[in-house]
Structure formats: C-alpha cells, structure tokens
Amino acid sequence: MKAYGYFTSKKYFKRVLFSIMLTMALILTGLSATNTYLLERSVKHVQEDANLKVLTQTQYNLSYMNEIIVHLSSFAYRDNALIPLMFSNNLPKMDYIRGYQQMYNMLESSSFLHSMAVYNATTGELYGSSSDFLVDGGTTKSSILEWLLHSSSGSLPTSRLIPFSLHNSSNIDSFAFIVTDTYNSFTPSQSAVILFIKPDWVFESLNKLNGVSSGNSGEILIRTADGQLFNNGHSEQTMPLDQEAIGRLIQEPDGKTGGTNGSGFVIGNSGGNKVMITYLHGIGDWTILYMQPYKEIMQAVSDMRTRNYALTGAFILLSIGISIWLSYKLYGPIEAMLKRILPHMRNNGPDSRTRNELDVMSDVYEQLSGQLQEISSEQIVRKYYVRKFLTDNRSLSELDMQQLIGKHELKLIPTGPFTVCTLRIDRYDDYDRRTSPAMKKLHRFAVTNIAMEVMARSFHCEIIDMQEDHFTLILSGSMEADAIKRAIADVQQVLERYYDLSLTCGIGEAAPQLSQLSASYYQSYQLSQYSILMGYKAIIEMQDIRTNLENKQKSLPDDVEKKLSEALKKGKLTDSGSELERAFDLLSKMQLEDMQRAIADMAWLIKNAAADITNNRITHLSVDIERIPLLPRDYYTLDELHLAFLSLCTAICEEAKPSSMERNEMIIETVKELIWQKYSDFNLSQQSIASTVKLSSAYVGKLFKDSCGLTITEYLNDVRLRKAQELLLKEDSTITEIMEKVGYGNQSYFFRLFKSKFGSTPKEFRIKKSIS
Template sequence: MFKKFVLKNPYQLFLTILLPFLVSTVLLLFLQSSLLNRNFEKFALNQVYHQQVTDLQNTSQNVSVLEQTARSVSTTAFFDDVIKDLLYTDVGPDDYFKYQNKLQSYKNIYPFLQSIYVYNGEHIHAVPRPEFVYDRNSFDDKGIFTILDDIKNNKSHSIVLRQIPNVLAGISTGAPQSIYVYSYLFFDSQVSSGKVNEAIILNISADWIKQSIQPQSSESGNRIFVISSHGQLLSDDSVHPLLSDLHGQAYIQQINGSKTPAGSMRMDVDGVDSFITYSSTDAFDWKLVSITPYRYIVKDVEKMKEKTYLFVVLFIVGSILLSFYFARRLFVPISMVIQNYNQLELEKRGEYYDRKQEFLRKVIHSRGLLTREYLQNQFHKYAITLDPTGSFLIVLLKIDRFSEFCAKYTRGDRDLLKFGMVNIVTELLAPAYAHECTETGEDQVMILLQVPGMHDPSENRGLALLLQHIQQQTHRYLGSTVSVTCSDTFESISQLNFYYLKTVDLSYYRLIYGHESMIYSEMISVSGRTDEIKYPQERDDELTEALIGGRSENAKQALNEIVAGASSYSYTALNSLFIRLLLLIRHAIEALETNHAMKVDFNFNAYLMKLQKMETVELILTDFFGLFDSLAMELEAKKDNKYMKLLGTVTQIIQRELANPALSLDSIAAEVDLSPAYLGKLFKKHRLVSVADYINNARLEYASHLVVSSKDTITDIMEKSGFSSRSHFFTQFKKVYGITPSQYRTNAKQLG
C-alpha cells in the first residue's frame, strides 16, 4: 500500500516520509506557543494587579492624609478663640470682617477646601459667600441643615458627598449652578437633643479627590473610582454619574462581600470583559475600585501570539517548499526501484490468477476425467478450499443487456468490471460458503459453491438473500445488472461439466423471466411441452392482414394473443415461434411492396441475428411493435403521396376550367375517374374545404384581380370568372370583400 502511494507523484514521496515529522513539529509549536501565551497572560495580569494595588494604596494614603488634615483643621478651628466667638456668642456686624478674614485664612492655607461653614444653632457663617452671616431660612445650601439635624446617620468626623450651590454661578462665565463637594463634619459629640447646635463644616473640593485618584494613563481604558460601603459612587466615573447606586452590580456585591481589604477578579462590567482590582481605605470606610478592559492587558500578548502564528505559517510554507524540492531529487531513484518491484509483483500475481482461472475452466470441461489426487494437489497449489468429495452447487451470473454493456465499455474495462463482480461475490459469500469464481464466458461468471447436503437451492432462504444482495451490490457499484441461475445440488465434482451445461441451458430462460431474474431448475417445467407452440390459424391471418392494411395496433394485439401463454413452453419452442413470426412478417412486407410499389428497408437475416441477441420476450415484443409502427408509417406516407398527386391534378383542372360555368365536382370526378362522393370526401379531408367552395373562392380571387388590373366591364369580368348570374356574382363578391366590384375598383384607383 505504501509503495503504491509513493508512486503516484514525486511530492507524495516526501510527504509520506516526513509528513509525521512535519505535523508533530507544527503541533509542538502550537502547543508551546499556547503554553507561553497563557504564562505571559498570567504574568501580565500579575503586573497589572500589582501596579493597580500600588496605585490604589497610594490613593488610599492620600485619602487618609486628607482625613487627618481635615480632622486637624476642624479641631484647630473649633478651639480657635476667634472662631469660638462665632460658635458661642453673638457677633456684631462691625466685627464680621475680622471673623471672615480668619475663616478665609484657613481656606487659603488648605487649597483642597472649597468653603468653610461655622454653625451656632441659629446662624451659619460661610466663606466664601456674598454675605458672611445667614439664618436657616436665608442660606441657599439647605442640604447642610438636613445633615446637621440627623446626627444618628451623620457622626462627627464623618464625610458626606453632596451638591451645593456654586457661588460663582452668574459671576463667572460658564460656571455651573451647583458643584459637588465632600462635606467634613465636626461637632461636639456630646449632643443630647439629637440636633447639632455648634459645628464646623469643611467642604472639600470634589476636583481635588478626582485628581488624586485619576489613572496614570487614559489610553488603557482604566477607570478608578470610590464607592461607599453601601455601593454608592463617591467619585467621578466615565460611565456612571456621581452618587449612582451601584450596589446591584455583581462585581460591587462581590467586592463588598469580600473579607479581604484588597483583591482582584475578572468579570463582565457594563458588557466589557474586565480585570477589577479593589482596596479598602483606612478612612471613611471607602472602597477604591480600578477597572481595566481585559483586552488592553493582553494586547501585547495578542500581538506576540499573532507573530507566533505567522512564524508557524511561514515554517509550514517553507517546509512544504523544501519538501517539493527534495521530492524531485529523491523521487526518480526510489520510484524506479519500487516500480520494478511492483511490476514483478503484478506480473507474478496476474500470472497466478490466470493459471488458477485456467485450471478451474479445465475442471469444468474435464467431464470427470481428473483424478481425486490431482484435484487435491491442484486445490492445495492454488489455495482452493473446496473439498472434491463434498456436495456442490453451481450459480451462474449473467450480465444483462450485454450488447449495451459491450458498446459502453472497452474489452479491458469489461474484464475489470467482471473482476469487480468476482470481488463482490467473494466478499459476500466468503463468510457463509467455501466457493470459487470462474469467468466462463464474456457475459457470465460461474460460482462453484460447497454446500452441506443435497438440498434444493430454491428452499435455501439464506442463499437466496445472499444472491439478491450480490445483484444489488453489482448494480450499485458497477452500474450493471445480472441474472442468476442456480443448478441442482450434485454429489461430486466429477459431475461438474454435466451440471454446468445444464445450468447454461437454464440461463436461457431469462428470455421468459426477464432481467435481474433468479432462475431455479424447479421453475422450468418442460415435460410434454417441447412440441411446437400451437394457436388458431386465424391469428396468423389477422396479423398479416393488419400489417398489409397498415393497422399497427391490430397487429400488436394479434401478436400479443399469439405469444400469450408461451412461457409454459421450452426455450427452444419459444425460439421457433419467434422465427415463425418473423417469416410471417417478411411475407406481409413482401405483399406491401407488391401492392403499393414501395420498398421497405427490411433484411430477414440481419433481423434474425438481431432477434437472437435479444435477452427477454419483452424486448422482442417491443422491437416487433416498433417494426409494425414503422411499416404503418411508411404505408401512410405512400398513401398520402398518392393523394397529393391526385389533389394536384384536381387543382390544375379547376384553374384550367375556371371560366367554364359548368365546372363542378361531377365534371372533375369524371375527368379523374373517381366517384363524386369519394373525391369530395378525399378533397375536404386534405384541403379542409369542399370542392364547390374551393371553385367559388378561386373565381372570386380571379375576379378581384381583373377588377383592379383590367379595364373590362364588370359584366365581362363576371363571365371570364365563370359566374353565369350577375346577382349571384355581386352577392358572393360583397360577402367576401364587403363592397361591390365597382366600389372595389374605385378604392383601388384611389389607393394606387
């Protein structure tokens, strides 16, 4: 198998030798690249995680510093003697400037402060603001009072993200109406009323927090933001607005549910596969979250993967090109050695097969003259597993439609197809029967089966199914059908010749049973029916008369009645019947040629040879029916030709005697020597118009021509056209042309 594959072309030589190596190398490269990609991906994730944890820890430290600074500032201010006056005493308007400058100095020292409020229970002092002192009703930042009145949820030293009115709105162009600030609350924790009476509020700018947590690079798509323990967004985010409730997000739930202060995960965030890092702050119980799209993390890894795949593809292409080069160099010397070996092996195998076939044919035709010892030696020599002393059965496979088979295939192809048929038989019968196949003729293969016991083959259901399967597989794979003939079971191989000849005779009954038939000797009952097939003599007469009369359907019916029941006769009797019928057909053809002066293309000897090659009664009848139809058509054509000549003569008479008023069907019939009735019927059948109407139409056509082309009077034209009555002429002319002859002439002159 390997040698045959190599010899197909020079390229397959190299592929056969180095293909496993090439495939394994490519697989190894792909496996190695996959492992490296996974390791590089893990490395990239670790790098990103550590970088993001560092950034988040730095941000957490900034938040802690902010908290400590705000605590320090608020505590310092609370105990400042000047600011104490604002908390515990009433300050007059004259002293506002001093206290306002004091608060402004705090704001100037700490740039993260957007504004400072001092609240004493009744009034609130705010810097910067248009006014320094406001009561609860006049102060525009109403939200601060809601917070101060709810100390249960807003403890001292806590921070609250909220929106406050922007003091620059209306003053600075483009300034928003409100801004976000983080309000740091400081008040005396010893509050019994539930409301705060003295408090310092430091409003920290949201922009300062934003700058402290902004990612280092915006190209990576990284987002860093702050959330509260309740999942509320406390810093700017490119996707969600401030104060958005994110507690329903899966990754927020996982972060808040985590018991570790820092960690990472890979999840889908807002429809994007992302890598998430989080860390807790020491102040305010905040969580810092960093989200980076996963594709940015593995971007360099993907580029490396593409380069790796490109290298593998180039490696494959280069390997194939090298394989083609070396294949050309190595093919000739190797293929010559293998070809010579194969040639010797093929010749040896073909010679062995031919010798075995020749021996089997010798056994068939030996008529039992070969000794048992000789047969056993030869059986052993050719690896024949049959036992010469056992019981045998002959199965004869006959190729159907052999003439078409020969026309379709060359002699070599036919031998190859028969060899294929032998292989199909061997494959299907080998598991059940010891057997041998022999090509005993151009259209047949004989199978010699070793069978257990002297049983009728027609009763062997298993064998019948196998033979049907052989027929089906032969048709499916070889495109040809076969008929099967089974012999009787016989006791010794010495009887092979007798039963082979008997089986060949049985196979001729395919003529009756048709193609793809399965014939057993029990089906053929020839006892007492070897005589000639008899049927009434009038059937011969009916067939002959029908053929001579051109009645093909009657002839077919007569032939069917003659052949009916012929299947109960022997093949020889049936063959004699068809020869007799062919002689009868020749007699009918000779009668046709004599009676109608015609020549039929029919050769008795050639048709007889053709008939003997036909394989079934159905084919013979079909061919006879075709011959009958051909004879009927030739006869009809002969009759039609005769009629056309007669009608041509009638037309000439009409044109010649057109001006004669006495011209009629009777006068014409007398001239052609036919009865008026027969001539009128024949004329109307072929011309689709009666003789009288044809004469009348010819006269009117001639008259219209004279009206236009001559200067004769209408009366003269009437007489020249054969009309004897002026009124009849005018009536007929107007009926055909719609106007009188005079008007017809006038119109023709106007048009001309």
C-alpha cells in the first residue's frame, strides 16, 4: 500500500518514469519467455533432423549388409564342403572336418559374422561353428534348435534378418539369416544354413554416427512387425521399455510423420518418462527407433531458460534502481522550480502543495498569461507610437512626442539628434514566394531581436517591424556614421549566417528634432531601394546616390533606343551589345523612379523589335516575346538586368542574322569583344567564350582560325600582352600586379610569353623604356 501511495503521489513525472520502467520489465519478461519457447522448438527440429540423418545412414548400412549376406548365404548353401553336413544320413568324418573347416574360413573372411550353423533335416542334427557348441554341454545347440524348430512367432522367414536372443529377452544376441532351397518360410523338413550376424555391426555404426557411445543416453531399438522391441545386447539399458506405449506413439495419426520414407518424430511417455522417439522403416517389416530422454535433450534449453530468467530479473532490478536514481536526478530541476514558484503564487494555500506538478504549472501559466497580456498590451502601445513617429507625426507636437517617450519608456533620447535606418529584405518577391508563413514569422522575430541586441550595445535605439519588406531603426544621440555602418554590417552578417537572410540598409540623414523623423524615414526607405544600383547587402547613405538625385534625365536618349532596335532587327550582336552597355551606363546615373521606368520602356522596345522580326519572317523566334516586358520583375539589380537583357538580345540576334556570312562575322566580332572586355578574367578561355556565345568550342575555334589566321588563345595572349606593355609604361604598379590585371596567374608563363613576343622580360622592358 505504501508503494501504491508513493506511486500515486503528487510527483507526476516520477510516476511516468516508473510506468515506463514497469512496462519495459514486462516486455523483457515476455521476450525472455518467447525466446525460450522458440529455442525449444529450434532444438526439437535440429534434433529431429540429426536423428533422421543417423537412422537413414543405419538403413543404408542394413541394406548394404543384407545384400552382402544374401550373396554370402547363396555361396554357403551351394558350398561343396557344407552340402554333406546338410543332406548326408551317415556323415563321414572327413566330410565333417571339411565342413567345420569351411565354416571357420567363412567366419574369418567376414567381419560381421558371429557364427554359422548347418541344420540337417534328415538326421535332425545341428552343426555349429561356435565353440559354445562344444564346451557348454549342448546348451547353445539346444537353444538354437528350440528357436529353429519351435519358434514362438510361428514359422521363421527365410532370406531375411531375424533378431535372435538366446534368452528370449529384449537384448539382441545376433541377427539370424536362414537359407533353404526355397524362399518360403522355414519348416523342420528343410535342411538349412543359418548365418548369425553380430549386432554390434549395426548398433555400433549408429552409435559412432550419433555419439551414443560418448555419453548420450539415447537408446537404439529395432521393432519387428509383431511389436517386439530389441536393442543391442552389449549396451546398458538406460530407459524402461514400454512396448505398448511406444507402439501407440509411432502409430498415432496426429504424430509428426515423415512422409514418403516412412520416418517420424514423436514426443510422448514410455515407462513413466517423457521421451523423444525418432523412427525409420528399415529392412522389410522392421522399424528402427532412436529413443532419447526428453529431459536430457532439453537440458540446454532448461539451463538457457534459467539463465534468461535470472538475467531478466537482474536487469529488472538494475532498471528499477537506475530508474529511481534517474527519477530523483531528473526531478531535481522540477522540484527546485516548484520551490521557487510556490511562494509567489497568488493562491498558495495548503491544497497547492498536494496537487501534482501539472496543476501547479497550469496555475502558474494562467498567472503568467495574464501578466504577458498586460506586457503585450504595453508593447502594442509602444510599437504604435514608434510607428506613428515615423509615418504620421503631424498630429503630435515636439513636446507631445518627448512626453510619450518618457511615459512609455522608449529607449530614445528625447532631445536627439535622430538617425533613421531602414533594413530592407533583398529579392523580397522571391523571398515571399518561397518562404512559409511560419518561417516568415520566425525571421521577423529574429531580425527585430538581433538588430535591437546588436545596435543597443552602442546606441539608444528602437526598432519597429514595418511589415511587408522592411524594418526601421531609430537611433538617438550623437554618433559617428562609421560606427553606425559597422553595427549595421554586424547585423547583416549574423542574419545571413544563421537565417540566410540578405538585407540592404538605407541610412537617412540625421534629424535634429522628433518632428523630422517621418521625412528621415521616407528618405532611408528610398535609399534602401537603391540596392538595384549598389547591389545586395549594401549600406547606402545619401552621399552614395547624390549624383543620381541630381540627374534630371527622365528617359534614355532616342538614338540609343533607335540603334538598339535596328541592331536587333539586323541581327548585329556586337552593335546591340554596345547599345545595351551604353544604355545601362546611363541608367546607373538616373534617379530610382526614372531608372525603373526606363528599364520597363527598354523591355517593351526589345519586345516590339522581336515582334517585328517575327512578322517579317516565315519562322518564329524561339524567344517567348510576351514575357519580355515581365523581365524587370524577375531581376533586382542593374547587373542582373544587364546580363538578362544581353542574353535576350543574343538569342534574338542569333535567330535574326541575315546570312551565314554575316553570322560568322558576328560571332568573330563577339569573340573579339568578349576578349577585350574580359581579358583580365583568369578563367577566360576558348571553352568559356564558346559557352557564352552558346556554340561548341571546336566550331568557334575553327571559325576564328579560318577568319583571323590565329587561334583564340593566341589572340587572347596578344591582347593581354599588349595591355601589359601599355600598363608597364603608364603605371607604377609591380609586375605581379600588372600580370594579374591582364589575367595571368602564373608568373613564369607570363614572362615566357612576354619575352617571346617583345624580346625581353617585363622588368627589362620597363628598365629600357625608363632609360630611353
């Protein structure tokens, strides 16, 4: 009762642990019992297979011996020395001696013959080869004659092995084999030769095969058709033989019978003992049985069961001890937590200490939930006023805003100055499509807390989630611009490392008063949108885009758009690439709104040019014309847009070129232009150039060689070396720096090419030019 009371005590988590432990104990016990049962079945099947193999070998031995005896008996029955013993009324002495000598010779020549006897039906005399006939006063002779002439089983069969016992017991003294001039049963009116075979020849072969002679207490038996059981006369009988019980076992219809070979395997009782019997039909109507004590066979299983139960009990006791120890160890923090919680509970009455932990924690949760709601309400109010400061502060005076900062404990210095920073998520449309709502919520929480933690180390600040694609920081007090940029860079680095978030930051100009926060916020947000120009994760200040803001150009010049359209329609890739380069150079200097509008106009220009090409040709372009105006929506920086437009123009020009000759010239000019534009790229090669123009390397190489008389690699080296020569004359950079600027990474290779072309090394060339 005490154990049950402890189990149902307030320590709920301990009860869980104990329940798991008890369940595991029951499972272990069940597994142990199941394992023992399966092991016992396995031992039975293995023992059955082994016994059947042994009995099959014995059957073979008996069959083999029977064949030998048949041949030997036929020879003996027709032997001239034995015929007088069988049929002479008055046996001459010499015939008597010759007959005995011949029987002796036969016994010597056969290892399995025990003795021989010749029966003369005329005289009723029995002549035997055994010395027992001579020295035991005729006892053996009388026993054999009695068995031969007055057998209890009736007539004796001929030409068949017959178990024979001198003392009418279950022990077999030998196997008798009677030979007459017919195959009918023996009658006293027939002379016969009787061969007596040693029983050991059968039983010992079985003993050696199955290890019976090595300590196994199994018993080998032969059962005749009349139900009599015989065993080896020289073996010690270890089990009582119950002939009726054994007969019933091997004849039961529901026993485990062997099928076509007449074999079987049964377990039952014989003489009050549980035995396992394996049987197999042998020669004629015999049945060979191998009887074993079931207890001894299953001794190993019993030992295994005892060991399993002992081990299971030991493990259960060990698990109980460990579970109790673990329960106290694991329950320690919960108990300590309860000790800290209980004194602070509002309803800390006597019943609170008798309830389980979950009830106590539920009460604590309800109390904390109420407090959190109060805190959350305060947080909502704080966020409301911070957002109002940024987006709509016209209804608040400077003094009202300063009082709100003090009332709601905002982490801002009311007297300023104030700097507003906007953190904007890069590639927001793509981010919004691929990110789940739960992950977005996590990211917003992470950005708000990480930014606040990092910035609060150095500044008085507040951060607000403005929803959609950006967050806004308000920094107050005197501060250096470089310090702000370093802190913002730390925030960007942490968010990219742990959350794979890329943010661009716009830093507005300092606002001396709270009433100017709104203008500073809109300025910082506009600056963050200039990531289209400055790239991802940029930190953008007003000075970085001042040139753009001062630029009054609203659109691309008409001649740029016209030349681009004509180049596309004529399939001139070089001209269209040049015009694109010029267009994007102009775009990079425009204001944001003008830049976006001009990009959209250029997309429509390219679409219209592609449509004109399609209308003037039988075949259509493979380019999806309808998607061209949507191209600016898929890319977020000028560099990305430039590459996308260049790829689009390349595809259009490739299909719009007028002839193969002009096409070849276009490819060659494109290769040259790529080499002049990218000669400083270490990875620039014939393969990369071919990949850029979307042709095979071998085709581009052959086309260039046929047209220019030198390979692409030779032309590339020529451009790089001439550029290196120019830099050696104009710049004070080291030779290694110049080598890297023109695209060489291996100094020895660069020196070898330079000397081969100009007759001197770069160093010697620079010295000669400086002297001259």
